[in-house]
Amino acid sequence: MISVTILGAGNVATHLFKAFNKASHVVVKQWFSRQLESVSSYKEQVEIIDDLAALKDDADIYILAVSDDAIAELSRKLPFSDRLVVHTSGSVSVYDIDKKHKRGVLYPLQTFSKQAHLDFANVPICIETIDKKSYPVLKEAVAALGSPLRRINSDQRRVLHLAAVFVNNFTNQLYRVGHEITESEGAEFDLLKPLILETANKVQEYSPYVAQTGPARRHDKKTIKKQLKSLEGNKHHQDIYKLLTESIQKTHGR
Amino acid sequence: MISVTILGAGNVATHLFKAFNKASHVVVKQWFSRQLESVSSYKEQVEIIDDLAALKDDADIYILAVSDDAIAELSRKLPFSDRLVVHTSGSVSVYDIDKKHKRGVLYPLQTFSKQAHLDFANVPICIETIDKKSYPVLKEAVAALGSPLRRINSDQRRVLHLAAVFVNNFTNQLYRVGHEITESEGAEFDLLKPLILETANKVQEYSPYVAQTGPARRHDKKTIKKQLKSLEGNKHHQDIYKLLTESIQKTHGR
Numbered sequence: 001m002i003s004v005t006i007l008g009a010g011n012v013a014t015h016l017f018k019a020f021n022k023a024s025h026v027v028v029k030q031w032f033s034r035q036l037e038s039v040s041s042y043k044e045q046v047e048i049i050d051d052l053a054a055l056k057d058d059a060d061i062y063i064l065a066v067s068d069d070a071i072a073e074l075s076r077k078l079p080f081s082d083r084l085v086v087h088t089s090g091s092v093s094v095y096d097i098d099k100k101h102k103r104g105v106l107y108p109l110q111t112f113s114k115q116a117h118l119d120f121a122n123v124p125i126c127i128e129t130i131d132k133k134s135y136p137v138l139k140e141a142v143a144a145l146g147s148p149l150r151r152i153n154s155d156q157r158r159v160l161h162l163a164a165v166f167v168n169n170f171t172n173q174l175y176r177v178g179h180e181i182t183e184s185e186g187a188e189f190d191l192l193k194p195l196i197l198e199t200a201n202k203v204q205e206y207s208p209y210v211a212q213t214g215p216a217r218r219h220d221k222k223t224i225k226k227q228l229k230s231l232e233g234n235k236h237h238q239d240i241y242k243l244l245t246e247s248i249q250k251t252h253g254r
Numbered sequence: 255m256i257s258v259t260i261l262g263a264g265n266v267a268t269h270l271f272k273a274f275n276k277a278s279h280v281v282v283k284q285w286f287s288r289q290l291e292s293v294s295s296y297k298e299q300v301e302i303i304d305d306l307a308a309l310k311d312d313a314d315i316y317i318l319a320v321s322d323d324a325i326a327e328l329s330r331k332l333p334f335s336d337r338l339v340v341h342t343s344g345s346v347s348v349y350d351i352d353k354k355h356k357r358g359v360l361y362p363l364q365t366f367s368k369q370a371h372l373d374f375a376n377v378p379i380c381i382e383t384i385d386k387k388s389y390p391v392l393k394e395a396v397a398a399l400g401s402p403l404r405r406i407n408s409d410q411r412r413v414l415h416l417a418a419v420f421v422n423n424f425t426n427q428l429y430r431v432g433h434e435i436t437e438s439e440g441a442e443f444d445l446l447k448p449l450i451l452e453t454a455n456k457v458q459e460y461s462p463y464v465a466q467t468g469p470a471r472r473h474d475k476k477t478i479k480k481q482l483k484s485l486e487g488n489k490h491h492q493d494i495y496k497l498l499t500e501s502i503q504k505t506h507g508r
Contacts, residue, residue, distance in 0.1 A: 005370040054312035064284040066476065091477050092471075109445055111452055111467055113460070121262075122448040130313045155439040156472035158323075162481050167446050169468030170498040172426045174504055176462035179368055187410040191363055192421050193439055197420045198365055204447050206367070208430035213365055214423030215345075221343050223322065227416050236501065243369050244424040247490065 002026050002141045005059040007074060009033035011112035012026050012088050013065035019046055019120045023144040031061045052077055060137055061086060063106060064097075072096045084134050088126075090161025094128055094154060104129040104138055107157055108147070120145040126152045126160065177237055209251065218250035255393045258300065259313040261328065265366035266342050267319035273374045275299055277398035283313045298491050306331055310403045312449075317360060326350045337374060340381075345414025348382055348408060358383040358392055361411055365422050374399040380414065381407045388402055431491055470502035471477070499502035 003024060006017050013033075020026045022063040028046050029163045033039045036050045050054065055062075057080035062141045062153055063072055071087045078085065081100035097103040112118065125147045129135045135151070142149050152160070175196060202211040215223040222244060231238040258280060260271050267287075274280045282300050287293045290304045309316075313335035318325055318341045325341045332339065335354035344361055351357040362366060366372065379401045383389045388407070395404050406414070424433040429450060436443045452455065456465040469477040485492040 069397040091480060110449055111456065113465065113467070116456060116459070118452075122452065124445045124448060126445070138270050143266045148448075150442070150445060152441070153329050154438065158484060159436055160349070160445060162447055162484055163425065163435040163441070163443075164449055165468055165481065166428045166435070167322050167432040167495075168449050169470060169502065170494070171450075171453055172466050173470075173498050173505070174420045174425050174428070174455070175457050175503050176406070176466070177501070178421040179462050181417045181420070182413055185409065185413040186415045187406070187417070188404070189417075190382070190415060191378045191404060192417055194378060194402075195364055195418055196425075196454050196457060198372075198376065199425055200450050202365065202367065202370060203429050203450060205370070208426050208433050211367070212423065212426050212486065214419055216419075216423060216427075217507070220322070227419065228344060229414065230416055233261075236504065239497060240424070240501060241263070241419075241492060246428050247494060248423065248427050250490065250501070251427070 002061065002137065002139060002144065003029045003059045004063055005030045005032065006053065006065060006135050007032040008063075009035055009038040010065060010067070012108065012116065013043050014039070014114065015062060015112050015118055016065055016088070016108075017042065017046070019145050020141070023146075025194040026141055030054075030056060031167035053079055057083065057222075060084065061141055063088065068092050070111060072098070075101060084129075085136060086129075086138065090157060090164065094130060102129075102134050104130055104134050105157065106138060106142065106201045107152075107161075109160060109164060120147045124148040124150065126157055127132075128152060128154065129158060135222055155171050175239075177240060180234075181237065212252065214247060214248075216245040256315065256317060256391065256398070257283045257284055257307065257313045258315045258395060259284045259286065259318055260317050262317075262319035262321060263289055263292040264319065264321070265368050266362065267317075267464045268293070268368065269366050269372055270317060270342070270362075271296065271300070274395070275398050277400075280395055284308075284310060307333055310336065314338065315395055316355075317342065318455040329355060330414065337484060338391060339381075340392065341382075356385055356388050356390070357382075358462060359411065360392060360396065361406075361415075361486050363414060363418060370507040374401045378404065380404050380411055382406060382408065396443060428494075431494060435491065447452045466502060466506065468502075471506055472501040473503065 004020055006013055020028050032049050062085045068089050071092050075098040085097050085101040086104040086106045088106055094103050094105050107126040108123050110123040125142045127138050179189045181249045260267055273283050284301045286303050308439050316339045325346050326368055329352040339351050339355040340358040340360045348357050348359050361380040362377045362379040379396045380391050433443045
C-alpha cells in the first residue's frame with residue numbers, strides 16, 4: 001500500500017485525488033488546500049487541512065499539484081525533510097523543489113477541466129526522479145491509476161510540454177477561430193464537430209504527415225486566394241490562415 | 255427508390271459509392287471514372303464505365319465527385335440535359351454546373367481518406383438546390399445514408415468550408431509541428447495522442463472559449479518566454495507559437 005498526500009485544489013489536484021482515492025493499492029492520507037471550501041465536499045473521504053503544520057510526515061509521496069510559481073516556496077515550507085516530494089508541472093525544473101526533500105515529477109500529459117470526467121487510462125503520466133529509490137515508489141503509485149507510464153528526463157518533459165501547447169491550446173484556438181467564422185456568418189459551428197473528432201481520430205493511426213489534406217496540401221491556389229479574400233474583414237484570422245498554409249506547404253513541398 | 259450515378263474516383267466518390275451502395279432506398283446505377291483500374295475492384299457491384307457516351311440518362315441524381323477545377327467542364331460534357339446534377343465541393347459555386355441541368359450541391363463536411371472507414375452517421379451533409387423540386391429528391395438520397403442533413407445556402411457553405419480548413423487542415427498541421435518537436439528531441443509523439451483526442455472531445459460539449467487552458471490563456475509570461483526560447487532553432491515554429499499565443503490572448507483579454 002502506497003500513501004500519498006495531495007497539496008493544491010485545482011483541476012489536476014482534484015482529478016488526482018479522485019483517481020488515487022479510487023485506486024486499490026493507494027491511500028490518500030491528507031489533502032492540503034489553502035481554500036478549505038474548494039475541497040470541502042470531499043471531507044468525508046479524506047482528512048482535509050489548510051495548515052501546513054498539520055501535515056503528517058509519514059506519507060510515501062507528497063504531490064504538489066499547485067501553480068508553477070508556487071512549487072518552490074511550498075516545498076520549502078513543508079515541515080519535514082527527506083520525504084519524496086513531486087510536482088506535476090510540465091515546465092518547472094525538478095530542482096525547483098527544495099533540496100531537503102527527495103525530489104521528483106509526476107507529469108500527467110492531459111488537459112484537465114473541473115467538470116469533465118477523465119479516465120486515467122487516457123492520461124499518460126511521465127515520471128522523473130533524482131535518486132534511484134524514489135523511482136519504484138512513484139512508479140507503483142502511478143501504476144495503480146492504470147495510466148500509461150513513461151520514465152523521462154527533464155529535456156523530454158520540456159519538449160512534451162511544448163508540443164502539448166501546440167496540439168492542445170493552439171488547436172483549441174483554431175476551433176475557436178472556426179467558431180467565430182461560422183457564428184459570425186450564420187452558419188452552425190456544431191456541423192464541424194464530427195470533422196474535429198475525425199481529424200483527431202485520424203492521427204491516432206496515421207502520421208499527421210500522411211493525414212494532411214486540403215487546399216494548402218494540394219497547392220490549390222484558386223481556393224487559397226478565395227479563402228484569403230473571405231477573411232479580408234479579419235486581418236488576424238487572415239494572418240493565421242497565411243502562416244499555417246505556408247507551414248503546410250513547407251512540410252509538403254511544392 | 256432513388257437512383258444515383260457517381261462520377262469520379264477519388265476518396266469522396268469512393269466513400270459515397272460504398273455508402274449509397276449499402277443504403278436500402280438507393281441504387282447506384284453507374285460509376286464513371288476515367289481511370290477504370292482505380293475502381294475496377296467494385297465491378298461486381300456496379301456498372302463501371304469510362305466513356306461519357308455510355309452514361310444512361312435516367313438516374314435521379316448525378317453526383318460529380320471530382321476535383322473543383324473539373325466540375326464545370328464535366329457538367330458541360332454530360333450527354334443529356336434537365337437531370338439533377340450535383341457537385342460535392344465546399345468552395346465551387348452551384349452555378350459552375352452547366353445550366354442545361356437542374357443544379358445542386360451535396361457537400362459532405364468531413365475529411366475522407368481512402369483507407370479509413372467512415373460511418374456516414376458522422377458525416378454532416380449540407381445540401382443546396384436551385385429549383386424546388388430537386389430538394390426532396392436530394393434530401394431523400396442523403397437521408398438514406400443516415401447522415402445529419404442541413405439545407406444551406408452558398409454563403410454558409412463557403413463559410414463552413416473555410417472554417418473546416420482551420421479545424422481540420424490547420425489543426426492537423428499543429429499535430430505535425432508537435433510531431434516534429436517531439437521526434438527531433440527524442441520524445442515520443444505517441445504520448446500526445448490521448449491529449450489530442452481529449453482536446454477534440456472537449457469541444458463536443460463545451461465551447462472552445464470555455465475549453466481553453468494553458469500558458470497563453472493564463473498569461474503565464476514566464477512559461478511563454480521559456481517556450482519561445484526553446485523554439486529558437488526553428489523560426490517557423492516560433493512564428494506559429496507567437497501568432498497563436500497572441501490569438502488566444504486577443505480572445506481572452508488581459
